[in-house]
Amino acid sequence: MKTGGLQRQQGAGWLFVVPAIAVIGLFVILPIGMALWVSLSDWGGRGSPFSSDVSFVGAENYSSLLAEPGLARQDLMLSFRNTFYYVIGVVPVQTVLALSLAVLLNNKFLKGRTFFRTAFYFPSVVSSVAISLLFLFLFAGGGAINNVLGWFGVNGPNWFADSRGLIHMFGDAVGLWTVADPPGWLADTPVMGLSLWQWFSGPSVAMSAIMLQVIWTTAGTFMLMFLAALQDLPVEVEEAAMVDGANKWQRFMNVTVPHLRPAILLVLTLGFIGTWQVFDQMYVMTQGGPAKTTLTPAYLSYQAAFDNFNWGEGAAIAFILFALIFVLTTVQRWLLRDRSDDTPRRGRRRQSVIADTDVRKAQA
Amino acid sequence: MTTASRSTTPATKVEPEIQAVGTKTGIGKKLVFYVVLIFFAILYIYPFIIQLITAFKTNPDATNNALSLTPDPFTTGAWDTLFSSDYPVWFTNSIIVTLCVTAGRVFFCSLAGYALARLKFTGRTTIFTGLLAIMAVPGVVLMIPKFLVLNYIGIYNTYPALIVPIMVDAAGIFIMKQFFESIPVSVEEAARIDGAGVFRTFWSVVLPMAKPALITLTILSFQGSWNELPHFIIATNNPDLYTLTRGVAGFTGGSLGSGNQYPISMAAALLMTIPSALVFIVFQRYFTQGANAGAEKG
Numbered sequence: 286m287k288t289g290g291l292q293r294q295q296g297a298g299w300l301f302v303v304p305a306i307a308v309i310g311l312f313v314i315l316p317i318g319m320a321l322w323v324s325l326s327d328w329g330g331r332g333s334p335f336s337s338d339v340s341f342v343g344a345e346n347y348s349s350l351l352a353e354p355g356l357a358r359q360d361l362m363l364s365f366r367n368t369f370y371y372v373i374g375v376v377p378v379q380t381v382l383a384l385s386l387a388v389l390l391n392n393k394f395l396k397g398r399t400f401f402r403t404a405f406y407f408p409s410v411v412s413s414v415a416i417s418l419l420f421l422f423l424f425a426g427g428g429a430i431n432n433v434l435g436w437f438g439v440n441g442p443n444w445f446a447d448s449r450g451l452i453h454m455f456g457d458a459v460g461l462w463t464v465a466d467p468p469g470w471l472a473d474t475p476v477m478g479l480s481l482w483q484w485f486s487g488p489s490v491a492m493s494a495i496m497l498q499v500i501w502t503t504a505g506t507f508m509l510m511f512l513a514a515l516q517d518l519p520v521e522v523e524e525a526a527m528v529d530g531a532n533k534w535q536r537f538m539n540v541t542v543p544h545l546r547p548a549i550l551l552v553l554t555l556g557f558i559g560t561w562q563v564f565d566q567m568y569v570m571t572q573g574g575p576a577k578t579t580l581t582p583a584y585l586s587y588q589a590a591f592d593n594f595n596w597g598e599g600a601a602i603a604f605i606l607f608a609l610i611f612v613l614t615t616v617q618r619w620l621l622r623d624r625s626d627d628t629p630r631r632g633r634r635r636q637s638v639i640a641d642t643d644v645r646k647a648q649a
Numbered sequence: 650m651t652t653a654s655r656s657t658t659p660a661t662k663v664e665p666e667i668q669a670v671g672t673k674t675g676i677g678k679k680l681v682f683y684v685v686l687i688f689f690a691i692l693y694i695y696p697f698i699i700q701l702i703t704a705f706k707t708n709p710d711a712t713n714n715a716l717s718l719t720p721d722p723f724t725t726g727a728w729d730t731l732f733s734s735d736y737p738v739w740f741t742n743s744i745i746v747t748l749c750v751t752a753g754r755v756f757f758c759s760l761a762g763y764a765l766a767r768l769k770f771t772g773r774t775t776i777f778t779g780l781l782a783i784m785a786v787p788g789v790v791l792m793i794p795k796f797l798v799l800n801y802i803g804i805y806n807t808y809p810a811l812i813v814p815i816m817v818d819a820a821g822i823f824i825m826k827q828f829f830e831s832i833p834v835s836v837e838e839a840a841r842i843d844g845a846g847v848f849r850t851f852w853s854v855v856l857p858m859a860k861p862a863l864i865t866l867t868i869l870s871f872q873g874s875w876n877e878l879p880h881f882i883i884a885t886n887n888p889d890l891y892t893l894t895r896g897v898a899g900f901t902g903g904s905l906g907s908g909n910q911y912p913i914s915m916a917a918a919l920l921m922t923i924p925s926a927l928v929f930i931v932f933q934r935y936f937t938q939g940a941n942a943g944a945e946k947g
Contacts, residue, residue: 291769297847298770305761305817306776311802312814313783316794323797333801389686394679401686403933404693410929410936412876414894415918419700421901422715422911429699429715505693509936562789565878569898583789587882590793600793607790 324600334596346601357598359478361605364580366479368561370488371581374496375503376556382504383552384545387511388537402512405505413502417569420498421445444494448576450486451493489578495566503559507552514548515541550621557617561610582606704728704916711911727912735888736917739896743875743921746811746892750874753816755866759859761817762825763851767837777826784819789879796883810884811892815874821866828862829855861935868932875925893921 319334327342328334349357386405390398408416423429424444431441442449449464457464462471471482488496518541526536542549564583567573573580573588582602590599698718703711704727706720714721764770765777795814799805804813832855840854856863881895888896897917900910929936 293847294768295770298764298768298773301760301764301768301851302776304757305822308757308813308817309780309783309819312795312798313786313791316791316798317786319797319801320794323793334797386689389682392682395682395686401690404690406936407697407926407929408693410872410925411922412878412894412925414876414878414898415922418897418900418914418918419696422703422711422915423696423699425712425715425911427712427715429696432716501693558787562787564789568878568882569901583792586789587792590796591883596793603790603793607787610787610790611785 320600346597372560383507386508409506413565447490452487727916743893751870754870758821766829
């Protein structure tokens with residue numbers, strides 16, 4: 286290329302990226318900086334956060350959330366507890382369900398593949414608000430779910446009003462303890478503002494309903510990714526395994542699963558990132574209730590700032606959540622790192638981006 | 650683009666050996682297989698059928714006969730209530746916002762993606778690294794920060810507040826950059842030798858070749874902005890500026906008066922699903938390709 290072309294590219298290059306940089310700078314980078322200041326201040330939501338009557342309080346917001354006993358820390362710990370059970374419930378189940386659906390759909394003799402694929406993927410394109418309204422109705426006291434449970438003689442709970450924890454209920458059912466009178470060593474041992482009894486509650490019935498909803502919605506999204514990876518599996522490899530006399534299950538475990546490893550890692554990572562951010566369902570369906578059992582860090586942060594005008598605290602929760610997601614995904618990537626293949630594939634990078642947009646759409 | 654062709658080949662080309670396996674599969678196994686799939690299909694389709702039917706029920710009927718597929722009596726009362734509420738305003742707002750955001754995202758992400766893929770300018774690598782870092786910031790973490798800036802620069806409660814902050818998307822830039830890198834450079838060089846400027850070359854030579862990527866990005870942007878909730882919560886508290894997601898989310902907060910009013914909320918949810926469903930049905934093969942693009946080896 287001629288030098289004239291290079292000079293032209295210099296100017297044009299910047300001209301082309303300026304709109305994008307301006308928007309991202311103004312609405313991502315500047316906000317992060319401003320929120321960092323607010324999280325270190327006592328700003329109450331009135332006037333400019335930079336005016337002279339707003340004072341710097343240092344790490345006060347952070348320490349009242351993490352170190353000092355009180356309502357702020359208790360709420361944050363409750364939200365961590367709830368979201369922890371939510372994440373370890375949703376991520377494995379949605380991954381296994383997505384993989385199973387994809388393997389079923391990838392069967393060669395299947396007729397009507399497009400129909401099934403469309404049916405399973407459809408909830409992924411529907412807004413979380415619309416799905417939430419639908420599930421509020423399905424899980425209502427006299428709703429469709431409880432009607433179906435009734436066929437089997439099961440008296441369904443009043444899902445979204447039920448704050449009982451699943452582990453509490455399970456222990457009660459098998460005679461480990463009675464929920465009305467929890468064992469003293471659990472009830473009287475406080476850790477970070479909650480008793481051990483509270484920590485080991487399990488997800489509440491209300492949270493379980495939301496978990497079922499999210500699994501139902503996102504399994505289809507991830508199914509499509511697995512399906513794409515499965516169609517990429519070279520036929521020759523499977524043939525070779527067949528000639529070697531491997532049966533179906535052996536072929537699945539020794540040929541298909543290793544081939545899908547990158548896709549599984551990606552789905553797990555996206556699953557963890559998405560589930561820790563859960564917000565929409567709480568905003569639409571439960572507002573953190575009943576008895577704060579569906580409170581999540583994202584919703585708590587919103588509530589602290591927009592409902593209680595505790596802006597410093599709200600911003601601090603957002604940063605704590607950010608740090609938590611960052612640490613957890615780093616640890617997870619390290620634990621599940623690909624030991625056999627150290628050179629990153631470009632395709633994987635690209636997949637993660639497209640998938641990421643998909644998942645934000647589905648879970649955000 | 651290789652993705653376009655490869656997505657169809659594995660599905661249609663059935664190897665003889667595999668076919669043999671297919672025929673070896675017993676009738677009984679096949680039956681179990683279809684029963685499982687149909688069970689899941691019902692699990693996925695039935696809720697939407699209930700939703701459709703409930704939208705034509707009366708409230709007591711919906712509450713007492715949740716599973717019944719025959720409205721008794723049949724009524725369009727929920728729809729009448731819906732159309733006399735603010736729902737049409739929200740619908741209009743959603744259309745305005747979605748169109749602006751989609752047009753903006755497609756244009757600005759293509760521009761930036763092209764510059765990062767092809768143009769040599771100082772700071773290109775730094776900008777690209779920055780973009781990757783920004784994609785790692787979780788969306789909900791930005792709610793309070795974005796509100797602070799919207800409020801500070803004085804555009805809170807305006808259309809620009811709803812549109813501009815989500816008009817550029819780092820992931821969109823990334824998709825376009827990847828695509829432009831797959832187009833042969835020779836085409837642009839020919840145009841340049843003919844004396845076309847950088848923008849002319851981009852606009853009338855490169856962009857038309859990027860149609861598959863543009864369609865994918867259009868769909869992603871449309872779905873993303875039509876279904877967006879958190880940003881619209883923090884960008885306005887003026888009911889005249891509510892989009893569908895924001896307005897309808899308030900239905901659960903008792904804004905409809907007493908009772909649950911299930912038929913109305915089902916009708917509202919149904920109607921706001923129709924545009925996404927249409928886009929999905931019309932462009933279905935691009936959704937599959939979007940996922941398949943990832944499977945392509947780099």
